[in-house]
Amino acid sequence: MSNSSTAAAPPKSGDFFDVSSLLDEDEVAIQEAVSRWVDDRVTPIIADAFEEERFPRELIPELAEMGLLGCNIEGYGCAGLNHVCYGIVCQELERGDAGIRSFVSVQGSLCMYPIYAYGSEDQKEQWLPRMAAGEVIGCFGLTETDGGSDPGAMKTTATRDGDDWILNGSKAWITNGTVADIAIVWAMTDDGIRGFIVEKEMAGFTARDIEHKFSLRASITSELFFDNVRVPNTNLLPNVKGLRGPLGCLTQARYGIAWGVIGSAQACFDEVLEYSKVRILFDRPLSHTQTVQRRLADMSRRITLAQLLALQLGRLKDQGNMHHSQVSMAKWNNVRTAIDIARDARDLLGASGISVEFCPIRHMLNLESVITYEGTETIHELVVGRELTGANAF
Numbered sequence: 001m002s003n004s005s006t007a008a009a010p011p012k013s014g015d016f017f018d019v020s021s022l023l024d025e026d027e028v029a030i031q032e033a034v035s036r037w038v039d040d041r042v043t044p045i046i047a048d049a050f051e052e053e054r055f056p057r058e059l060i061p062e063l064a065e066m067g068l069l070g071c072n073i074e075g076y077g078c079a080g081l082n083h084v085c086y087g088i089v090c091q092e093l094e095r096g097d098a099g100i101r102s103f104v105s106v107q108g109s110l111c112m113y114p115i116y117a118y119g120s121e122d123q124k125e126q127w128l129p130r131m132a133a134g135e136v137i138g139c140f141g142l143t144e145t146d147g148g149s150d151p152g153a154m155k156t157t158a159t160r161d162g163d164d165w166i167l168n169g170s171k172a173w174i175t176n177g178t179v180a181d182i183a184i185v186w187a188m189t190d191d192g193i194r195g196f197i198v199e200k201e202m203a204g205f206t207a208r209d210i211e212h213k214f215s216l217r218a219s220i221t222s223e224l225f226f227d228n229v230r231v232p233n234t235n236l237l238p239n240v241k242g243l244r245g246p247l248g249c250l251t252q253a254r255y256g257i258a259w260g261v262i263g264s265a266q267a268c269f270d271e272v273l274e275y276s277k278v279r280i281l282f283d284r285p286l287s288h289t290q291t292v293q294r295r296l297a298d299m300s301r302r303i304t305l306a307q308l309l310a311l312q313l314g315r316l317k318d319q320g321n322m323h324h325s326q327v328s329m330a331k332w333n334n335v336r337t338a339i340d341i342a343r344d345a346r347d348l349l350g351a352s353g354i355s356v357e358f359c360p361i362r363h364m365l366n367l368e369s370v371i372t373y374e375g376t377e378t379i380h381e382l383v384v385g386r387e388l389t390g391a392n393a394f
């Protein structure tokens, strides 16, 4: 039986534990601004873009104008927002589509961040302001066809030749690859793995789109090829060596994913909740049946847990106390939450659920990439297991 004796306002369906009340003024303001922009600019076009397998490039200047590219970087023309704000940006963008969030994640966390964290002062001044303004687009080349989960086995090499490096090899499954002006490329050298800023015009560097994807169709995914590409030593990221470099970037991006997928889950939940109220079966709305209510209640419970996990992760990051294994647990938990909710929402829509006119199938298919990229679910479970036991089981 319900208990209605308290004076508290009823919880909001999309934010059952009033997590927004834990946000400060700036965080609320950014949430409202990005949410409005997504409703105005992404929602009306995204189903068509997904169907046409088209990344809506025309949105890049607007993302830049709102200060969302590299928004949690200090200086160099970046907005310098806190990490919770960055998380909220990811959440709201992914409520629109994971493809838009992926673009912003790659630009900020995987390209601007390595330049900011590992680059020389000249490199930061040369690239970061133009990347924040959306004038220079970046991509991040780590994965190779021979195995993304084991990046240390990479075959791409960089060999020193006077003042230059000669790059040979290829990268696969690279977001933004063919729209990028620069690629952060990780290659094996005599001194271990090093990062390079490879510019689109450099001779021997080519990119090609991977087509026929059934996931993240509103995002560009490419292959990169390096055939004796001559890269000046001034384009080497001087301040990092070894796997620590790319893994440090991935921690930033995975942090954003842990937030972003909440947006996918919320979009699916909101749509299916409304649908269940108007879909009449057996002379009553679907929402009036016990099983459907249990499923909706369970979605709301899982979204709430994901919200609280992401927020605490963000607060730890803002305090400088976030550990990468906590990011792994959050990415694992929140993506699993979102993909299960998207699949359940798709089912609750019945046949209509297979149409792109309803958002769950699009989010569900996108999440098949999100659960794989930036460390698969298994890899994140193994990271947490290693942290708990001290034994590396990879």
Ligand SMILES: Cc1cc2nc3c(=O)[nH]c(=O)nc-3n(C[C@H](O)[C@H](O)[C@H](O)COP(=O)(O)OP(=O)(O)OC[C@H]3O[C@@H](n4cnc5c(N)ncnc54)[C@H](O)[C@@H]3O)c2cc1C
Binding pocket: 106, 139, 140, 141, 142, 143, 144, 145, 146, 147, 148, 149, 150, 172, 173, 174, 175, 176, 216, 221, 369, 372, 373, 374, 375, 376, 377, 378, 379, 393, 394
């Ligand atoms: C749409 C999309 C965009 C992407 N964007 C980028 C990008 O911008 N830059 C980039 O560098 N990469 C990118 N990736 C690549 C992505 O990061 C890799 O696909 C991911 O790391 C997994 O690597 P893999 O595909 O080679 O799978 P594999 O490593 O071959 O894994 C296959 C399976 O084996 C499991 N597995 C692996 N190791 C173990 C183990 N030790 N024990 C048990 N199970 C294990 C995995 O969990 C998985 O289920 C993208 C991928 C996609 C789909």
